[in-house]
Amino acid sequence: MLSYADRLRSMRETKIRHTLEKRKQNGYTDLDDFGTVPISEGYCVEPWYNSTNGSFYGYDGMCENFCRVIDAHEPYIDPMEMLCGRWRDMLVNYRGDLHYMPDWLKNNLKNLEFIKNGATNQWSKRWDEQRFPYDDLKPLQEKYNITTGIDGDAHFACDYRIGFELGFGGFLDKINKYREINPDKKDFYDAEERCVKAIQRFIQRHIDKAAKLIESETRQEIKESLIKMKEVCENIKENPPKTFHEACQWTAFFNCASRIYTRDGAGFQIDGLLYPYYERDIQAGILDDETAKFLIANLLLIDPHYYQLSGVDENDKDMTNHLSYLVLEAADSINIACNLTVRMHENCDREFVRKAVYYLIKNKNAWPRFCNDKSLAEGYMRNGVDKKTARERIAVGCNWMCVPGKEFPMNDTVKINIAKVMEEALKDLRKEECYSTERLFELYESHLKKAIEVTAAGINLHLDHQWEVTPELIMNLMMKDSIEKGEDISQCAELFTVGIDGAGLAVVADSFGALEDRVEKEHLLSWEDMFEALDNNFENERTRLILSSAQKYCSGNSAADKWAKRLTESWVGLVKAQKMPEGRQLIPGWFSWSRTIEYGSKVGTTPNGRRAGEPISHGANPNPHFRQDGASTAQSNGIASVQCGYGNTAPLQIEFDPDVKADEKGIDIVLNLIETHFKKGGTLININVLDGEKLMEANENPDLYPDLVVRVTGFTAYFASLSPQFRQLVVDRFLSTDRQ
Numbered sequence: 001m002l003s004y005a006d007r008l009r010s011m012r013e014t015k016i017r018h019t020l021e022k023r024k025q026n027g028y029t030d031l032d033d034f035g036t037v038p039i040s041e042g043y044c045v046e047p048w049y050n051s052t053n054g055s056f057y058g059y060d061g062m063c064e065n066f067c068r069v070i071d072a073h074e075p076y077i078d079p080m081e082m083l084c085g086r087w088r089d090m091l092v093n094y095r096g097d098l099h100y101m102p103d104w105l106k107n108n109l110k111n112l113e114f115i116k117n118g119a120t121n122q123w124s125k126r127w128d129e130q131r132f133p134y135d136d137l138k139p140l141q142e143k144y145n146i147t148t149g150i151d152g153d154a155h156f157a158c159d160y161r162i163g164f165e166l167g168f169g170g171f172l173d174k175i176n177k178y179r180e181i182n183p184d185k186k187d188f189y190d191a192e193e194r195c196v197k198a199i200q201r202f203i204q205r206h207i208d209k210a211a212k213l214i215e216s217e218t219r220q221e222i223k224e225s226l227i228k229m230k231e232v233c234e235n236i237k238e239n240p241p242k243t244f245h246e247a248c249q250w251t252a253f254f255n256c257a258s259r260i261y262t263r264d265g266a267g268f269q270i271d272g273l274l275y276p277y278y279e280r281d282i283q284a285g286i287l288d289d290e291t292a293k294f295l296i297a298n299l300l301l302i303d304p305h306y307y308q309l310s311g312v313d314e315n316d317k318d319m320t321n322h323l324s325y326l327v328l329e330a331a332d333s334i335n336i337a338c339n340l341t342v343r344m345h346e347n348c349d350r351e352f353v354r355k356a357v358y359y360l361i362k363n364k365n366a367w368p369r370f371c372n373d374k375s376l377a378e379g380y381m382r383n384g385v386d387k388k389t390a391r392e393r394i395a396v397g398c399n400w401m402c403v404p405g406k407e408f409p410m411n412d413t414v415k416i417n418i419a420k421v422m423e424e425a426l427k428d429l430r431k432e433e434c435y436s437t438e439r440l441f442e443l444y445e446s447h448l449k450k451a452i453e454v455t456a457a458g459i460n461l462h463l464d465h466q467w468e469v470t471p472e473l474i475m476n477l478m479m480k481d482s483i484e485k486g487e488d489i490s491q492c493a494e495l496f497t498v499g500i501d502g503a504g505l506a507v508v509a510d511s512f513g514a515l516e517d518r519v520e521k522e523h524l525l526s527w528e529d530m531f532e533a534l535d536n537n538f539e540n541e542r543t544r545l546i547l548s549s550a551q552k553y554c555s556g557n558s559a560a561d562k563w564a565k566r567l568t569e570s571w572v573g574l575v576k577a578q579k580m581p582e583g584r585q586l587i588p589g590w591f592s593w594s595r596t597i598e599y600g601s602k603v604g605t606t607p608n609g610r611r612a613g614e615p616i617s618h619g620a621n622p623n624p625h626f627r628q629d630g631a632s633t634a635q636s637n638g639i640a641s642v643q644c645g646y647g648n649t650a651p652l653q654i655e656f657d658p659d660v661k662a663d664e665k666g667i668d669i670v671l672n673l674i675e676t677h678f679k680k681g682g683t684l685i686n687i688n689v690l691d692g693e694k695l696m697e698a699n700e701n702p703d704l705y706p707d708l709v710v711r712v713t714g715f716t717a718y719f720a721s722l723s724p725q726f727r728q729l730v731v732d733r734f735l736s737t738d739r740q
Helices: 004-026 058-072 091-095 103-108 112-116 138-143 160-181 183-216 220-238 244-262 275-284 289-302 322-334 350-363 373-381 387-392 418-429 437-469 505-521 527-535 541-548 559-577 596-600 632-640 664-679 692-700 724-735
Strands: 266-269 306-310 339-344 369-372 415-417 496-503 584-590 652-656 684-689 709-711 716-718
Touching: 004 103, 004 289, 004 322, 058 091, 058 183, 058 244, 091 244, 138 437, 160 183, 160 220, 160 244, 183 220, 183 244, 220 244, 244 275, 244 289, 275 322, 289 322, 306 322, 306 350, 322 339, 322 350, 339 350, 339 664, 350 664, 350 684, 369 373, 369 664, 373 387, 415 418, 415 437, 418 437, 418 496, 418 505, 418 596, 437 496, 437 505, 437 559, 437 584, 505 527, 505 541, 505 559, 527 541, 559 584, 596 724, 632 652, 632 664, 652 664, 652 724, 664 684, 684 709, 684 724, 692 724
Parallel strands: 266 306, 306 339, 339 369, 415 496, 496 584, 652 684
Antiparallel strands: 369 684, 709 716
16 A cells, blocks of 8 residues: 655656756756646647737737637646646746747747747847837836846745635635626626636646546546545635645645746745645544645645745744744645745744755755845835735745735746846046046946936836736735736836846945955056956966955955945935836835846956856855855854845845754854844844765756756756756855855
8 A cells, every 4th residue: 555655755856857858848947946847748839929920919919819828738637646736837938029938839839930020029028019019118127237127927925715715716706796786897707707717727637637647547546536625626726725635735726827827926925824724624534644644745735935934923923833844844745845934933833943954954945935024024014004904915935925815916027137247337437537446436326327218118118008007817816906906016006116126236245345456555456457457357376366365255354354345325316216106116125136147247346256157146245265164153143134124035145065064063063053143133044054075966967866956046947957057046146155
């Protein structure tokens, strides 16, 4: 008889096999694992385009093509599992932008020539530039290498309580009710209705497949499991979930649908929302802890949505419960790439936090992450929200938080490359008669102000028209007031606190620090020498070493550290001073996501010794090799000093050697780093516990370790799936940290 452990082992083996098959289909992907399964043979979608540029937009375009994509998905049932459903393909792949289209799709799409030869090929196809052009913004957006947020999607969080209360049938009832109340919004409601019915068809195909598998299954325990799976799917196709099993399966189906639509990855407070179902079923005698853990492990396997654990409520009361522990144990049992975040507060169950650190060290798979309630909640309250709302704002993304159902923050979609801003300031400085770091900083701030202004204009364009381009038809279903008003959530959110991140902090801080130390104080180089070195990309290695050997950001009380703080103060002040339409405000943070290579390719030689085109620094982290010893405490202290203070993060990304053991001493070492960082104001910590020798071998030959998981940035990924360039970035970070 197969035990849960046997089944989990099989499920994990299948996951690794799928990872390698997907790499073969898609090539290297520097993204989340996503939980997808490989594209099946014969899979085909013929998109419907409602624009002459070979793309589709609006309620009709998004709805029609969502239905086509999800209808093309074959049901996925692994008899080893207790939950069913997987997604394979993403709606936005069919937007007609060849830059984003995977190779397998280019090979399969019959009307590819129409896309290539669209009448308006000069325009982006993810955003409807025919109707909503922004040519006036592009020069400055390009000048400052801005990730504009225009065409960004699904970087907010649903309130799953709405879905658990209504179910898919309840969604339809609600849509019909408000369509009668708001007859002028018929197009909106018709699109929402079609999307829900497409999800129900998706569920029905799984019911039908389960019935066929039941007929042929000979193993009694698996047959009983399939019968239960079919029964659960039949119940939740129309009705809201009533049991723990049904709530997990309902979540799995919704997550598949929202991923297909706009790659949504925001989950919920998993130990809070699922706890009533767990408690009720335990009391009724229809659930035990081992089954609950197996179901959670299955849910984490289906899709690595971002889930938060623990934390405190609005009255500072600990929210940790028995299910919190079971979620950790479930993640341990499947031990794959997952995105769990533990929210820490002085009132939280300390034993639970220690258990979380234990699993981080034991499994070396980069989960869980840790975030700081005090800094996040108090910072977010500075935007004018109350304590209750600030506590509801949970960790559901790479670097970001969101109030489920109420907030439309566009988080992690808007970024300014401040290394590019500094480059423009350096160009202006050369035109002047006298040179100084103070004057350079004045010019930098002048350019930064322009960059923020044009970024704000792009954000407002996006918010004004997203509903006409990429309405969030799936996530609207679980957002406050969207269905009630017949409006996309981008129009009617209660909170428009839009995240805007700076990228390249360490490059700029180290550059200012090197200029102050080596040019102004020590006179080892003249300004003319420095400019000549920039012009020839450090043809003279000695000149480069003079600049690059200056004390760096996170060295501890260096000139670069002081500049990093000053750059942060400037960044926060200018972002918060930017005027926005009533009801909207910008929230600053430091984060680069996985764009360090992309951003670096746009920046020329910089005064910190970085050559033209090399990657910029990662998020708020120091540059690799920032100290000879790479001291973790110095890195932690430096990043804690550059927090932006309004509820968005400047994460600490850190790598530990496996010499840190999963024993009391090892737990104390890691926990002390986390707690000290948070006491000093840190917001979010991503930790990799990596075996250096194994990492180096995997970098040379990824197939040696197909199960090696790393936290690339805010997300986890299989190392074997990453491009050689991104694998090297992880290796460089590892080599720059303390190995003692």
